[in-house]
Amino acid sequence: MSAEIPIVRNVLEANDRIATQLKEIFREKNILCLNLMSSPGAGKTSLLERTLTDLRDEFRMAVIEGDLQTDNDAKRVAATGAKAVQINTEGGCHLDSGQILDSLKSFDLDELDILFVENVGNLVCPAEFDVGEDHKITLLSVTEGDDKPEKYPFMFHISSVMLLNKVDLLPYVDFDLESATAHARKLNKDILVLPISCRNGDNLDQWYDWLRKARESKK
Amino acid sequence: MSAEIPIVRNVLEANDRIATQLKEIFREKNILCLNLMSSPGAGKTSLLERTLTDLRDEFRMAVIEGDLQTDNDAKRVAATGAKAVQINTEGGCHLDSGQILDSLKSFDLDELDILFVENVGNLVCPAEFDVGEDHKITLLSVTEGDDKPEKYPFMFHISSVMLLNKVDLLPYVDFDLESATAHARKLNKDILVLPISCRNGDNLDQWYDWLRKARESKK
Numbered sequence: 001m002s003a004e005i006p007i008v009r010n011v012l013e014a015n016d017r018i019a020t021q022l023k024e025i026f027r028e029k030n031i032l033c034l035n036l037m038s039s040p041g042a043g044k045t046s047l048l049e050r051t052l053t054d055l056r057d058e059f060r061m062a063v064i065e066g067d068l069q070t071d072n073d074a075k076r077v078a079a080t081g082a083k084a085v086q087i088n089t090e091g092g093c094h095l096d097s098g099q100i101l102d103s104l105k106s107f108d109l110d111e112l113d114i115l116f117v118e119n120v121g122n123l124v125c126p127a128e129f130d131v132g133e134d135h136k137i138t139l140l141s142v143t144e145g146d147d148k149p150e151k152y153p154f155m156f157h158i159s160s161v162m163l164l165n166k167v168d169l170l171p172y173v174d175f176d177l178e179s180a181t182a183h184a185r186k187l188n189k190d191i192l193v194l195p196i197s198c199r200n201g202d203n204l205d206q207w208y209d210w211l212r213k214a215r216e217s218k219k
Numbered sequence: 220m221s222a223e224i225p226i227v228r229n230v231l232e233a234n235d236r237i238a239t240q241l242k243e244i245f246r247e248k249n250i251l252c253l254n255l256m257s258s259p260g261a262g263k264t265s266l267l268e269r270t271l272t273d274l275r276d277e278f279r280m281a282v283i284e285g286d287l288q289t290d291n292d293a294k295r296v297a298a299t300g301a302k303a304v305q306i307n308t309e310g311g312c313h314l315d316s317g318q319i320l321d322s323l324k325s326f327d328l329d330e331l332d333i334l335f336v337e338n339v340g341n342l343v344c345p346a347e348f349d350v351g352e353d354h355k356i357t358l359l360s361v362t363e364g365d366d367k368p369e370k371y372p373f374m375f376h377i378s379s380v381m382l383l384n385k386v387d388l389l390p391y392v393d394f395d396l397e398s399a400t401a402h403a404r405k406l407n408k409d410i411l412v413l414p415i416s417c418r419n420g421d422n423l424d425q426w427y428d429w430l431r432k433a434r435e436s437k438k
Contacts, residue, residue: 040371068343068370069370091347091373093341121342122342123258124344125312141260141362144259144260144261145259145260150288150291151291154310169388172388
């Protein structure tokens, strides 16, 4: 199926052109944009519920939600009081920059400090599609196994932060934190690795510190 | 990006042509072929380790392993004594029928009762690519959340069996078995739902019974 390769390249190039346009918009409007990616069920929406609640007096935040179907996640996020827009990809395995550009119409960009993009739950395809973000953030649940950075290298190679979520379940699963961290650092020596629990709040203060610094360095 | 739609259709049609060829081979050689799919880390390899060990005196079994990188899973499977072939997709988000056809050269098809295809860990893309299997089997770990059938409907719509794995972790997570089952059945009224634990062996006897019946009805 080598005939498809030039087409794939064209799709990626078209995506990158709009992503460049998005970066310009985010720079002008001084908005920090973060692209959250993970396998299904690793805790992206739970992280957002915590973050939007705990930092609501500090930043003006909004969310673009990507899912194949349902607006469940947008509803969960909106319950925190933050503005949320749902994109249903109808089977599509990632968000692309064109969808993000369209969604920006729903927000007042002059009233926004941080825009979170919650990508489709998928540890493969979203990694290839830049959506104009300042940083890619990957969540890995400890229930998925410590071998995932090695087996899905591209996602970890391009992420600024790996959040190891659900550490409250560590006593009940086999997960070697040091091995997962070492493999992620082999792919990306600068990646920040933060073990967290969105269930009980463990180490979220470190995630918030990172967010503050990322926001500060954007200004 | 509507220009890509005809190309996508061509790719799927090419895949389906080879899948039809594979079905014919499996029929002639009387091999039951099962396509195992799930999110990363839901327990496909653990299920195979158990199954290949527990039924080794009953069936002649082999595995085709799909991963972006590494041959870790093929090694785990080979440690049970079963023949295993590893496909590295180098970033590709699913296995296709051409890769399966190529891999068949590694096996003596006259000495095989059941062929397992362990697909790339991804709850989206593998659903669209028939690899000539008799049944699609989806694993869902209870740590991923009970909303996944509703949010990733296509995968559950086309699967004969949904294995709800890691039920040993049910006391520590919020997962409504009835809700997950109801949503899966709404998408596919005939889907068999089996709560299992590959860690402690819970209910694997029911999975083995299903395998025996599937093998029997193939003959």
